[in-house]
Amino acid sequence: MVDSTAISIRGVLLLNKQMVKFQKFLTLFIGIGAVLGAVMMWIDPSGQMWGMEPLLEMLRAKMPWPDVFFKNFIPSGFVLLALNGITQFAAAFLLFKKHPLAYWAVLACGIILMLWIVLEWWVWGFNFMSNIYFVFGLIEVVAAVVSMRKEKSKQ
Helix, strand or coil: CCCHHHHHHHHHHHHHHHHHHHHHHHHHHHHHHHHHHHHHHHHCCCCCCCCCHHHHHHHHHHCCCHHHHCCCCHHHHHHHHHHHHHHHHHHHHHHHCCCCCHHHHHHHHHHHHHHHHHHHHHHHCCCHHHHHHHHHHHHHHHHHHHHHHHHHHHC
């Protein structure tokens, strides 16, 4: 006869491994997207090449110090890279190293991403891409909380 407790423990362990794999994928995906977005902003700081010129005007209208920070997209590219690129790669690194703070890093990344998107909504309104990335941030937060709870229940 098969012990149902052993089966359920194996199932939970498999689910945990799948959750961590998913978190690794998502942090790398978001990080790569942030790097590509930043590079786009640096290649064409006017936004003309990729149809973002009107968005630059909206940024200038809503953000403080428009003549300092929003002459073009170069500063925005650096901020995007710092907040949503480097942080996501750091979280992925911690996940791969199985560091005890990995889930906290993923949680922080999810919150940062959602705050970034809320700012985008305030400046530009709702749009498909921002909505999708907000969901990605929400998924990161939920996955991190679930993983932290599972870690805590193991102890």
